[in-house]
Structure formats: structure tokens, C-alpha cells
Amino acid sequence: MASVLPPDNHVHTEWSWDAPREASMVRSCEQALAAGLPGVAFTDHLDFTTWTDGDQIGAEDLDPHRYTRMHLLDVTGYLAALDDCRQRYPDLRILSGAEIGEAHLWAASAAAMVARSGFDRILGSLHAIPFGGRLTAADDLFRLMSADEVMRRYFAELLRLVEGSDIFQVLAHIDFPRRMWPRATGPYDERAFEAEYRAVLRALAASGRVLEVNTKGPLVSAELLRWWREAGGRAVSFGSDAHQHWRVGDKFKLAVDMVEAAGFRAGRDRFDFWRL
Numbered sequence: 001m002a003s004v005l006p007p008d009n010h011v012h013t014e015w016s017w018d019a020p021r022e023a024s025m026v027r028s029c030e031q032a033l034a035a036g037l038p039g040v041a042f043t044d045h046l047d048f049t050t051w052t053d054g055d056q057i058g059a060e061d062l063d064p065h066r067y068t069r070m071h072l073l074d075v076t077g078y079l080a081a082l083d084d085c086r087q088r089y090p091d092l093r094i095l096s097g098a099e100i101g102e103a104h105l106w107a108a109s110a111a112a113m114v115a116r117s118g119f120d121r122i123l124g125s126l127h128a129i130p131f132g133g134r135l136t137a138a139d140d141l142f143r144l145m146s147a148d149e150v151m152r153r154y155f156a157e158l159l160r161l162v163e164g165s166d167i168f169q170v171l172a173h174i175d176f177p178r179r180m181w182p183r184a185t186g187p188y189d190e191r192a193f194e195a196e197y198r199a200v201l202r203a204l205a206a207s208g209r210v211l212e213v214n215t216k217g218p219l220v221s222a223e224l225l226r227w228w229r230e231a232g233g234r235a236v237s238f239g240s241d242a243h244q245h246w247r248v249g250d251k252f253k254l255a256v257d258m259v260e261a262a263g264f265r266a267g268r269d270r271f272d273f274w275r276l
Ligand SMILES: [Zn+2]
Pocket: 099, 125, 127, 172, 173
């Protein structure tokens, strides 16, 4: 029996500030259809660089400029491109959305943007944490402290994000800095941070939200999915985190096997999250 593939709920296009030259919403749609996915959510980066009243980052007076190339999502242009794709590919369910970075620090800015965009799918992400008076990117942190310390600080801030913002439905890449884990430190071991993972998972489950199985970095383990269930988690979302069209739906068959083995099944319809 051919297994049903889930929608890819985490895809970037040319509208993301970190898009490579080859990023393409149109070609991502074609790839999703070719891969047999029922739908795709275009969750381009929504990162802020200037604060407004009501943003915690302003109260803490943190320098938010991680990368000079960062710029705000052009929501109008993005939505027009998405509309065009919906016309061109009626057989594909296309969701609008965004991956909001550090939403707990940008509550007012994020709320204003979401209110006027009508996004279908919002991912919550943590790519940077407050350190040394600035919002510091995860890759920089490894140069400033031990790898263990990076992860512990990351998970502590991630818990603040989950508890401090309800603007997102899905928590993206729960252990993001793991992608940059220094090889010289030895293999990354989830169990070294079990208490930290579990604290984040409990907070996420308590708010009825969804854990992402991200297929860009190392794939989620059976053990982590067990921790999610034990924390009260009931749903997972699949996301390739593709920034190039050919990565849409990447490693989904592997991810589906892992998620099914943990007891989750396709949800109410083929566009839904997978649920217990
Ligand atoms: Zn991300």
C-alpha cells in the first residue's frame, strides 16, 4: 500500500530574505505535485529589524541586526505571487504563511503583520537569542561558549518563546543549533538535553500546539517523538524547510515512517496535521 504523504508545511521561496538565487515559488509548486504532496505552505521568513512600542526587544534595548542582508517580508508582493500560484496549480492546496523568528520579542510587530496578512499557517522559530546586548545568531554562539552551553541557553529561550507567544501554531525545528553542532565536540546526543526538550514539549502540548518534524537537519528520533507523546503532544507537522525547490518534500517518506512508528496517523483529511 502506498503511504499517504503529508503536506509540506515549511517551504521558503524567493520572498525570504535569505533566499538563494534559485529559490522559486512556482517551481516549488511543480516539485510538490511531482512528489505527490497534497499541499504546501509557503512560510517565508518574517523577521523584524526595527522595533515598535510593545516589542520586548525594545524594552531590553537589544541590537536586533544579526545579518545585514535581513529585510522585512514584502507581504503584498508575496501574497500576489501566492495567488498567482493558486490559479496556475488548482490541484495543489497552497497555504499562505510565515516563519516568524523570535515572536516573543516582537509581539506587537508580529501581531500587526499577522492581522493584515491573513496567513493560514504560522510557524514559530528561534534562530537567535539575547546575548551580550544583542540578538545573537545561533552560529555565532558556538564561537562564544561551549556547545553544551549554546544548547542550554537555546532551550531556555525557546521555552520563553513557547510560553511568551501564542501567535504561532507550529513550533519549527526544536533543536535548530544542532545543525551547527561542532564536529570536534563529538556526536550530538539528545539525551544530554532531555530535561530541556521535555520542558519545551510540555509547554507546547499544554497550549494545544503542534511539533514540527523538520527534514532539513538530522531527522527527529523515535525517542524525541515518544517524549512529545509523554508531554501530551497530539499532533505533528512535516516541514522540509526547503529554500530550493528541489528540496520540497525531501526525506518525507523516512519522516512518515518515523512518525507512524510513533503512533501518529494522517489527520482528518490529507491536508491536516498528523495526529494520535
Ligand atoms: Zn528556521
